[in-house]
Amino acid sequence: MVFSSLEFLFRFLPLFLIVYYLTPQKYRNVTLFAGSIIFYTIGEAMYSILLLASVLVNYILGRCMYRGEEEKGRKQTILLTLALCFDFGMLFFFKYSAFVAENINVIIGKLTGNAGALPVVEQALPLGISFYTFQIAAYVIDVYRKNIKAEDSLICLGTYLTMFPQLIAGPIINYTEVSHCLKKRHVTTIDFENGLKTLTIGLAAKVIVADRIGTLWNSIQMIGFESISTPLAWMGAFAYSIQLYFDFSGYSMMAIGLGKMLGFQIPVNFDHPYISKSITEFWRRWHITLGRWFREYVYIPLGGNRKGKPRMIFNLIVVWLLTAIWHGAGWNFVLWGVVLVSFMMLEKLFLLRYLEKSKVLSHIYLILLVPVTWVIFAITDMGQLGTYLGRMFPFFTKSGVTINRLDYLKYFKDYWYLFGIGILFSSPYPSVLYRVFQKKRMETLAVAVLFWISIYYLAISANNPFLYFNF
Structure with missing residues (x-):
């Protein structure tokens, strides 16, 4: 189901809003969580279990990571690694495994003259997996960093991740941006x-x-x-x-x-x-929440622009190759990322002052x-x-x-x-x-x-x- 459809505008949305506003304030997260799962299931029934698994696994690991620990230690690092392996492992399997297998087979064929033996299984891409994976990964990383307290309520975390307005294609929301609304919110007529x-x-x-x-x-x-x-x-x-x-x-x-x-x-x-x-300014204004994600969880941890121009250029290359790959498993996306980062580097080195x-x-x-x-x-x-x-x-x-x-x-x-x-x-x-x-x-x-x-x-x-x- 998409927002720009008569089914959504005249059936799902009015019915959901009636139920939502009739629900007592303290139970509205339950209604929103359930409504979001129904919304997702209507369009992608076979992968709704994967979405629920993402909520459950990250809730458990987040709680274990946070419980009773004042400092980051080996246990927290292991738990974070498990959470990220699950999140990005699912994303890799559905989005990139066939592409990687195909290219490995091509390389093996050119090196040995024999066809590669890796099975290539084309998987239907679950709707929204790139978006909700990044969103829940940000949550567990912030719990690990002690920037936020692990969510006590499974329903609250589920509501945060599956909220149907932004579930399929973002924006990518940080937990801190909605944590207070998950506990208490009011909607005025205005x-x-x-x-x-x-x-x-x-x-x-x-x-x-x-x-x-x-x-x-x-x-x-x-x-x-x-x-x-x-x-x-x-x-x-x-x-x-x-x-x-x-x-x-x-x-x-x-x-x-x-x-x-x-x-x-x-x-x-x-x-x-x-x-x-400039291209640099363009990408500050386009898909702002994705750029923010890469800045906070990749670019800055790599050192950002604090370690000289060579390191800054390396960090930009890493970020933009990951950004390109995030958009799709294909060589055109890699080329797209290379072209963009090339112009960004030229702008940072000298072109920007002329522009x-x-x-x-x-x-x-x-x-x-x-x-x-x-x-x-x-x-x-x-x-x-x-x-x-x-x-x-x-x-x-x-x-x-x-x-x-x-x-x-x-x-x-x-x-x-x-x-x-x-x-x-x-x-x-x-x-x-x-x-x-x-x-x-x-x-x-x-x-x-x-x-x-x-x-x-x-x-x-x-x-x-x-x-x-x-x-």
């Missing part, structure tokens, strides 16, 4: 209204913008990358960039809105990344570079990726394929207004306009119009899951 408005705006971002402009990227894939012109290749790259942003930021806004309606403050995950002036001198130059640099990185991110077949990049940069390749050099005119005629909407709403200006509407008490009408337009598109189109469900 909270509910603001949450509903945020939910609706996120729905509109997904359904009106992301899904509509995403059809251009789908059309290009159906045509075949060999047959598109260079302008259309760039249009496709920009379209996918807009689609991915409004798809993922739309989901995050829906999660934040649902959280407000339930009494939780879920952290912001995006801060207008496309107005950035800061010119706002125009820095924005052109970002707007041209980011879509290229998203193409690498999106196309998992390395041969097809090479073809697409060859279309984007034809002066680096030689191709004898006859293409329609004016194909982009047809698609520009159909999609120009969506590019305009995407560019406008990637900037902070609509937020300023929304605040003006709030002062004049017109925002409710605007949100209502967005809601019914979104419902119309949902009713006439096929279901389009959020893109980050794949990760």
Whole structure:
């Protein structure tokens, strides 16, 4: 089940909210925990046991790690290792084992001339496993560090991990951000209204913008990358960039809105990344909670930037290779991480001081570079990726394929207004306009119009899951 579906909006959510608000305050965690498991089971019944196992194992090991110990010692280290081995072991098995086995078999074949013997078992990826694994791993690490007290209640910890607003695709919430709300929370009428408005705006971002402009990227894939012109290749790259942003930021806004309606403050995950002036700044503004996770649990423990530039560069490489692999098991993701960290290192070494001198130059640099990185991110077949990049940069390749050099005119005629909407709403200006509407008490009408337009598109189109469900 996805948020952007009639089933969720008109069946699950109203029914759950009625039960939730009728439940006495002290039992609402039970209702939210049970409702979240039902939500997950509807979409992913076969892996709901894995999610519950993650709650139970980390609860037990967290309690054992914390109980009666004032200092970190060997016992705590062993317990932390067990917890992380379970968490990341499950993630590795489902997400990476087939990829690793395939590549080991290829290496063995090249070295020996015989086919590798490792079994390659393709596993369906459990929904949300990358997100909830990182979230529960942060919890046990913080317990180990004595930053937080281990949660006494299994229900509270289960509610924290499985909370359906952010279970499938984040944002990744630190336990400290919601621990007080797990014990006691109140939802006022204003909270509910603001949450509903945020939910609706996120729905509109997904359904009106992301899904509509995403059809251009789908059309290009159906045509075949060999047959598109260079302008259309760039249009496709920009379209996918807009689609991915409004798809993922739309989901995050829906999660934040649902959280407000339930009494939780879920952290912001995006801060207008496309107005950035460098790749480094872009990734401070994009998927903020994931960047925070890697900073707190990988980059800083490795030494951060405190041990000189060579060590800082090494730490950046480690973080970005892990970030790339987190997104998917494929060589295109590795290449994507290498490209990003290469530009980040160039920026830190010398490029940033030149970009800061010119706002125009820095924005052109970002707007041209980011879509290229998203193409690498999106196309998992390395041969097809090479073809697409060859279309984007034809002066680096030689191709004898006859293409329609004016194909982009047809698609520009159909999609120009969506590019305009995407560019406008990637900037902070609509937020300023929304605040003006709030002062004049017109925002409710605007949100209502967005809601019914979104419902119309949902009713006439096929279901389009959020893109980050794949990760």
